[in-house]
Amino acid sequence: MDAIRAAADFAEPLFTGARETIAALAGKEGVTLGIATGKARRGVDHLFERTGWRDSFKTVQTADGHPSKPAPDMILAAMAETGVAPAATYMIGDTRFDMEMAASAGVRAIGVAWGYHSPAELTRAGAERIVADFAELRHLIEA
Numbered sequence: 001m002d003a004i005r006a007a008a009d010f011a012e013p014l015f016t017g018a019r020e021t022i023a024a025l026a027g028k029e030g031v032t033l034g035i036a037t038g039k040a041r042r043g044v045d046h047l048f049e050r051t052g053w054r055d056s057f058k059t060v061q062t063a064d065g066h067p068s069k070p071a072p073d074m075i076l077a078a079m080a081e082t083g084v085a086p087a088a089t090y091m092i093g094d095t096r097f098d099m100e101m102a103a104s105a106g107v108r109a110i111g112v113a114w115g116y117h118s119p120a121e122l123t124r125a126g127a128e129r130i131v132a133d134f135a136e137l138r139h140l141i142e143a
Helices: 001-004 018-024 041-051 072-080 096-105 118-124 133-143
Strands: 035-036 057-062 090-093 107-111 128-132
Touching: 001 107, 018 133, 035 072, 057 072, 072 096, 090 096, 096 107, 096 118, 107 118, 107 133, 118 128
Parallel strands: 035 057, 090 107, 107 128
Antiparallel strands: none
């Protein structure tokens, strides 16, 4: 994958609204952004290089240092690192594993309709809400 990403013509587009939502939320008082992903740290580092988001996320938890989802370890480590309480923490994800991890960690879960698993599957796995796009997600968090 590193060789593919290094190619001059490689393009990995962001979902519509992602850039604007991250920028708005990263600058909002009282909001702490973090990443809890099954991807390797090198993939997150590549994302940061491409987007300039490194300083937008206060904690990054990857599969390199934690058991796979739905184990709660990534969320628990993120909360410990940032000092954010479970009641104030949301896991936003696109798979049932994300929703199950949220439940295991005792935090709230928001599913996104544009990912790997269907909204119905996310709801069955514990999502309290499903958002259709980044604009809706941003509005929900800012509310």
